[in-house]
Amino acid sequence: MILGLAACQGRPRAVVSPEASTSTAVTDASLSSLAKLSHFSISGKLAFKQGERGGNARFHWEQQAGQYTLRLMNPFGGEEARLVYSAKQARLKFPQEDWVSGEDLKQVFEQHLGWVLPFERMAYWIKGMPVPGVPHQFSRTESGYRFIQSTWIIDCEDLVFYQGVWVPGRMLIRHREDDRRLKLVLNWL
Numbered sequence: 021m022i023l024g025l026a027a028c029q030g031r032p033r034a035v036v037s038p039e040a041s042t043s044t045a046v047t048d049a050s051l052s053s054l055a056k057l058s059h060f061s062i063s064g065k066l067a068f069k070q071g072e073r074g075g076n077a078r079f080h081w082e083q084q085a086g087q088y089t090l091r092l093m094n095p096f097g098g099e100e101a102r103l104v105y106s107a108k109q110a111r112l113k114f115p116q117e118d119w120v121s122g123e124d125l126k127q128v129f130e131q132h133l134g135w136v137l138p139f140e141r142m143a144y145w146i147k148g149m150p151v152p153g154v155p156h157q158f159s160r161t162e163s164g165y166r167f168i169q170s171t172w173i174i175d176c177e178d179l180v181f182y183q184g185v186w187v188p189g190r191m192l193i194r195h196r197e198d199d200r201r202l203k204l205v206l207n208w209l
Contacts (some may be wrong), residue, residue, distance in 0.1 A: 029205040
């Protein structure tokens with residue numbers, strides 16, 4: 021349905037050199053300042069895999085504090101699905117269909133798209149930060165940094181400077197115990 025979409029090209033506003041991204045861009049202070057980044061927009065492309073299922077899409081992400089809207093689009097920009105998430109409710113809509121709602125975002129997403137990732141954590145992870153209050157391990161990598169939270173590994177690479185903080189230009193989110201994975205190319209608007 022959403023799958024089989026062509027790659028889109030995104031340009032981050034500012035890209036740092038690999039030396040800067042590993043030595044100065046990622047500090048405890050910069051990670052804590054990501055929490056203040058509460059209103060932003062991102063466009064880009066994603067690819068996912070879960071078992072035999074997989075595909076790719078263009079996307080647009082709009083975040084206002086704790087609520088976000090994720091639009092998945094086909095190669096021509098037509099919306100294929102819209103997900104609206106807040107701490108109290110998840111809603112999913114396909115073209116020419118009614119909204120589907122539920123308290124459990126993973127359940128709503130899996131029932132209607134057939135794959136699931138921890139989207140309730142994405143409001144933090146999309147910024148390149150661990151969910152506050154949840155234990156995590158942090159390490160620097162050659163092109164950015166990695167944190168492990170619960171059973172998920174989040175690689176944040178090609179850091180860009182946006183609204184006064186360093187954010188990922190590319191991400192790989194993968195599960196440690198199975199083959200679920202999500203790759204993102206992020207163009208911060």
